[in-house]
Amino acid sequence: MPDAPFCLRSNALRPAPLSANVSRFGMRKHLATIIVIAIAGLCGLVLLSNYLSSGRMVTTAADAAMCKNNLIAIGKAKAQWVYDEHKTTNDVPSWSDLVGTNRFFVSVPECRAGGVYTIGRVGEPARCSLPGHGL
Numbered sequence: 343m344p345d346a347p348f349c350l351r352s353n354a355l356r357p358a359p360l361s362a363n364v365s366r367f368g369m370r371k372h373l374a375t376i377i378v379i380a381i382a383g384l385c386g387l388v389l390l391s392n393y394l395s396s397g398r399m400v401t402t403a404a405d406a407a408m409c410k411n412n413l414i415a416i417g418k419a420k421a422q423w424v425y426d427e428h429k430t431t432n433d434v435p436s437w438s439d440l441v442g443t444n445r446f447f448v449s450v451p452e453c454r455a456g457g458v459y460t461i462g463r464v465g466e467p468a469r470c471s472l473p474g475h476g477l
């Protein structure tokens with residue numbers, strides 16, 4: 343069975359002429375429009391993926407909660423360090439005082455959203471560099 347309708351003229355089969363609504367020029371015009379839209383969509387996807395992978399993503403509430411838990415743990419480690427090492431509340435511990443074998447942390451705690459922790463003095467809370475991540 344043929345794909346296109348055929349007309350019978352002088353005992354020969356030939357394709358029926360295109361209707362007045364669809365010309366070859368019109369089909370090319372629509373095809374070009376579809377191709378342009380597809381290319382624009384691909385460009386948009388590339389730009390979106392570059393934006394999301396550039397580190398400018400919005401942090402989630404879960405990241406902020408995990409950061410807060412890390413800051414609390416750093417504060418508890420500082421308090422225990424003061425007690426164990428007979429320090430005062432004005433002393434500032436370093437990461438080497440808190441992290442390592444037989445220390446308070448096995449590895450340096452990290453903010454999942456990419457913030458940087460500041461230990462600070464024993465009398466003040468630890469801080470994260472990201473806004474909204476704090477005690």
